[in-house]
Amino acid sequence: MSQVSPSATPGHAGGDLLDAGAASLTERFEAAFMPNYGVPPAVLVRGEGCHVWDADGRRYLDLIAGIAVSSLGHGHPALVRAVSEQAAALAHSSNLFINEPEVLLAERLLGLLKVPGRVFLANSGTEANEAALKLAVKHARATGRKYYVAAENGFHGRTLGALSLTGKAAIRDQFGPFPLDVRFVPYGDADALKQAVTGDCAAVFLEPTQGEAGVVPPPDGYFTAARQICDATGALLVLDEIQSAIGRTGHWFAHQHDGIVPDVLTLAKGLGGGLPIGACVGFGQAGTLFAKGDHGSTFGGNPVSAAAALAVLGTIERDGLLAHVRELGDRLAEGIASLDHPLLSGVRGRGLWRAIVLTGDHAAQIQAAAQRAGFLVNAVQPDAIRLAPPLVITEEQVDAFLGALPAILSEVAG
Structure with missing residues (x-):
């Protein structure tokens, strides 16, 4: 699947945002907006495929896709x-x-x-x-x-x-x-x-x-x-x-x-x-x-x-993405289910819409630890992490998250 280059991504119109930095934009957000969202944990300025970058230049694998919105990822040429x-x-x-x-x-x-x-x-x-x-x-x-x-x-x-x-x-x-x-x-x-x-x-x-x-x-x-x-x-x-x-x-x-x-x-x-x-x-x-x-x-x-x-x-x-979603969804779920960790209870859902079910109310801490490790996930409930990546996510990207998940869980457990 073709991707646009960073230089062609519309997010590059946010060059001034990069200059401002995350801390400054977070303060300005808090001052300008009603407090119904609290203060979100990152300032995103551009995306490419299944990755996004924040205002400080850090790259993340986007496993929430704007709450199941960005079906084709970010900057897809067709879109x-x-x-x-x-x-x-x-x-x-x-x-x-x-x-x-x-x-x-x-x-x-x-x-x-x-x-x-x-x-x-x-x-x-x-x-x-x-x-x-x-x-x-x-x-x-x-x-x-x-x-x-x-x-x-x-x-x-x-x-x-x-x-x-x-x-x-x-x-x-x-x-x-x-x-x-x-x-x-x-x-x-x-x-x-x-x-x-x-x-x-x-x-x-x-x-x-x-x-x-x-x-x-x-x-x-x-x-x-x-x-x-x-x-x-x-x-x-x-x-x-x-x-x-x-x-x-x-x-x-x-x-x-x-x-x-x-x-x-x-x-x-x-x-x-x-x-x-x-x-x-x-x-x-x-x-x-x-x-x-x-x-x-x-x-x-x-x-x-x-x-x-x-x-x-x-x-x-x-692009045959329905079959791709079934295949990659099974790969993701089976990889999570195969892990043996005291914080992990199981996994549920279908396709590329899954929840990592936890043994306790650790979701907010795991979301934060995942972000530090370069992955965006969603603490949808105190004991559940929602995963809804772009439908174009690759095997390598799924495996990268599965490979990092044990250390993310252990950071919180420790």
Whole structure:
């Protein structure tokens, strides 16, 4: 896979950032921004392939890819070319006019899904979930349904609508009460789901794997059961694939592992390869619930973001990256599972979306130790490290991390 040279990387426009240095930029960040993110641990100025560099010139192997966003890594020629050419041709049109890239993208997504449907394009995952929720509300009002079901520890976004579906009390409760009646059930418990979903339930919102909970996959048969429960009661099955889609698990969409079709599907993150984009896809009647004026977005369907998404999808297909993700994901998981270390409990996930499961709450220390060793990982939970590298990661890069992991763990244990 070809890579651009550092001199051709757009990050080189940040030469002044290199001169400023990480310490100065960190202080300026803290002074200028609201404190909702705290202070991030590094200032990144450029990337090439699966590596990024910070403002002090240190290089890191990027094993988080902007939270499963940078599907093709950094500076991939196909993405750079698509964005550059589209920005020069037409950077914005709004929803008052049609642009060709948005139409091509909607058609491409439906072609990959192989099911008739309709697409709404947004700017982010939480906006895609807001669109899905509004579809569910329309379904509820048309059918007299009263409540919604979601999973404990699920994450669907931070806007008030999406947050109402998010089953994490620490980030949800302080912003309640919410206008919708959402009932939470244990993730992966089909019996609990069946008891919760009645003829009064408008929709069930689930992630095919719970990402922010620590890359927690469902038990076998759970989504087949969820589909059957929704079919029996008339509730919509809404699948949040913000993190899990676009090849991340080795299929185009994670629900394809289970051979089911949802009523509504939401996408974002890896779809744009680094450009902001989200999508809500409705199948069957769910695709035509919106009437003119029911929903909208000024930037949704932006031609530059749509061109980027088309480049991502085209490159994944052309370069055989789905098979590559399955192969490299297995290599990564098997390498972690083979390690015998007192801090290591196991590994879970699919494809190039894995969690290193720890025996205690050591994740933050391990993230810091990994960064010192030249690897960027994510302490997604106190006892779990999330790995979501670019889909173009190589065997040598996977092996480099596996070779360094024992010493990283031992540094923390020591």
